[in-house]
Amino acid sequence: MNIKIKKIIESCLQEIDLEDEVISKTLSSVDFVEVQKTTSESHGDYYSNIAMKLSKFLRKNPETIAKQIKAIILEKKYEQIKNIEVKKPGFINFFIENSARASIVTKIIKSKNIFDGFKSMNPKKIHLEFVSANPTGPLHVGHGRGLIYGKTLCSILRTQGHDVHTEYYVNNIGKQIDILSISVVLSLMNLKKPFNDVDIYNGKYISTIASKLKIKYEDKLIPLKNDLTKKDSFSSFLEYIMVNLDSYLELRNSVIDIIIYEYIKIDLDELDVVFSNWFLESELIKNNFVYNILDKIKDKDLSYLKDGAIWFKSTKYGDDKDRVLVRANGALTYFATDIAYHSIKLKKYDQIINVWGSDHHGYVPRLLNALKGIGYDTTKISIHLIQFANLYRDGEKISMSTRSGEFITLKSLIDEIGSDAINFFYIDKKIEQHLDFDINTALSKDKDNPVYYIQYAHARIEKIKSKIDLNKLDFDNAQLLESKEQALLRLLNSYEDTFRMAINTLQPQMITNYLYKLSQSFHSYYGNIKIIDDEINYSRVSLIIAIQKVLKDGLNLFNINAPEDM
RNA sequence: GCGUCUGUAGCUCAGUUGGAUAGAGCAUUAGCUUCCGAAGCUAAAGGUCAGAAGUUCGAAUCUUCUCAGGCGCUCCA
Structure with a gap:
């Protein structure tokens, strides 16, 4: 119009x-x-x-x-x-004219899905990376926001008809993984030992993993115990293990496998998140890919050797200091493998989206500059930085540190408040906004809880539908002259603009806000106007069926249930 | 110190990309059940959009500066 x-x-x-x-x-x-x-x-x-x-x-x-x-x-x-x-x-x-305004009702009812009209004119091959939490423990609530936002982006992009490839980038090498593995080793040896250079992981899952590996490794570790007790720095401990336990790498891989298959994937299943691929960082090294990229950087005169390490000239692009690509001990930094990883993505996809925690923001220009330096078109990359979410219970902030093992797992949160609430609350705010996630609100069963309120509207409409003969459904805009009906029609007429904006700018909260407003408007209507009176007004029934359809398709976009009864 | 994000009602947040009188929920106050689900509805009250200057017909929105808070500034990932 x-x-x-x-x-x-x-x-x-x-x-x-x-x-x-x-x-x-x-x-x-x-x-x-x-x-x-x-x-x-x-x-x-x-x-x-x-x-x-x-x-x-x-x-x-x-x-x-x-x-x-x-x-x-x-x-x-x-x-x-x-x-x-x-x-x-x-x-x-x-x-x-009223008739023009009311025509939206039949249009919505006739449509198969209200999002059908949002197909993109030029569908793209999109690579979407999200979560990618280090496999050093189960997912915790701190990972929740990026996870839900990422999967929601996926739904939105697929709604537009894009070919979306989702990927979990697994950092299965590096120092953190060694710390994790040694934490398990310590548990296997029943050795409690603080290191002076690094904190180990000591959540309950560490001993659970150790017990799974006990039969295979215990005998090999016991002979080493005497010497190991004397090592009081992590690095010397690790070095000794690597020299004397020839199956260390195997053990390390087993630990990662257990964490991925018995913790992370289980958690993702609960939220119906399935990745197209799990990309192992180690693969980049296996086939020499990283070293080829490092050569390219060197050819462009963007790196140099100093103090035994290879440095990227990031000061050339305004960084405070140059950054290490290869450490003096020969180990690659995350930075180096990440350049390689992105160069692979850039070759194969039209658009690349990374959903990262905002704590990585200082790292973004460095990565993009390195890629630009070796000749890639970095405008294809967009990085969505998510601000932290704080959890609150009874007005108290809940801390979540991974290392101490005191974190709340995502699984326990799902168990407590359900996946509908998780799917809703994590995307209900702009990602640049710090998010206060109140567990009490998510648990409440009244207007305080927007998920409940929207679902309740859906269920109420279903109840009315169950009481009448839908074959007699008819629509005449002249029957809808109440001001609350006109307000609803106005709102329904705005859904396309709102959703289009939300989808084009990838802002799911615009849709949840709309669904809430629509529910509010419906509840007000319901509280004041009889739909089933002595005589049934089928135009009113048509109106609420259209509302229900928008609510349902909207909720389903986010994988939230639209219950018919509750 | 540098970078970056944020600052809107007592609290938690929207605000359709520069439009008209800035909107919700919670909390507070006052009402509504012989009637489609009260898990709801109807009202009242609550504001220097952090502050200042600028851009223009017009600013919560854009620019600059100031103030306050989060995060980052590892040969961690």
Whole structure:
């Protein structure tokens, strides 16, 4: 409808005597004529600010221009336009006919899925990486936000018809993994020992993993115990193990496998998250890929050798200092393998999206500059940085440190509040916004809890449907003249604009906010207007069926249940 | 110190990309059950959009500065 009005205005402008110069300056730009939904009923359904924009060029009062435009449009008598008003600075407000407004009801009811109209004109091959938590323990609540946001992006992008490949990047090598493995070793040897250079992991899962590996490794470790007791730094301990336990690498891989298959994947299953691929960081080294990339960097004169390490010249791009690619001990940094990983993605995909914690933000320019330096088009990469989420219970903030083992696992949170609440609350705020996640709210069964409130609207409508004969369904907009009905129709008419904006800008919270508003409007309607009275008003039934459909398809986009009874 | 994100009602947050009188929920106050699910509805009250300057017909939104908070500034990942 707003496109129709836009066209009407455009054709109307032809009739105003604009100078050629003005025409070329204005009409040539596609979006010069703007038509938008009004925020208040008293301003009609749509408005345009065209008169204000033109006043600059015409050097005329915007209000007189607006009146001129109004007169021309009214003269032509468009059937869907009921009235036009000109307000204060020069707004032109359009009031459309009830029939035009109400047509959205049948349109929604007839549609298969309300998101069907959102297909992209040019579907892309998109690589979407999210979670990618280090396999050093089960997922905890701190991973939840990135996880849910990532999977929601996936749904949204697939709704648009993109070919989305989801990937979990597994950091299965590096210092943290050694710390983890040694933590298990210590548990296997029943050795409690603080190191002076690093904190070990000591969550309950460490001993669980140790018990699984006991039979295989205990005998091999016992002979080493005497010597190991004397090592009081982590590095010397690790070195001794690597020299004297020839199956250390095997043990390390077993630990990672257990964590991935018996913890992380189980947690992901609970939330119906399935990755297209699990990409192992070690694969980048196995086939020499990283070293080829390092050669490329060297060829571009972007790296140098100093103190036994290879450094990337990131100061050249404004970084505070240069950054290490290969450590003096020959080990690759995360930075080095990540450059390689992204170069693979860049070769195979049209667009790359990484969902990362905002604590990585300082790292982003470094990575992009390295990739740009060796000739890649980094505009294909977008990195979504997620701010931290804090959990609250009974008004108290719950701490979550992985290392101490005192964290709350994601699984225990799912068990407590259910996946619907998880799926909702983690995306209900803008990602740049710090998120306070209140467990009490998620558990409450009233208006305090938006998930419940939306689901309740859905269930209420279902209940009404169950009481009537749906074969008699009929729709006549003349039956919907109550102000609350008009408000609902206005809201339904805005779903396409809202959802399109949400989808194009990848902001799911715009959709959840809309669903909440729609539910609110419905509950108010329900509380004040009888739908089943002595006589059933089937137009009203049609209206609420349309509402229910929007609620259902909206909830389903986020993998949230739309219960028929609760 | 440098970088980055944030600052909107007592609290938690929206705000359709620069539009008209800034909106919800919670909390507070006052109402509504012979009636489709009260898990709800109807009201009231609550604001210097952190502050200042600028851009323009028009700013919570854009620019600059100041203040406050989170995060980052490892040969960690």
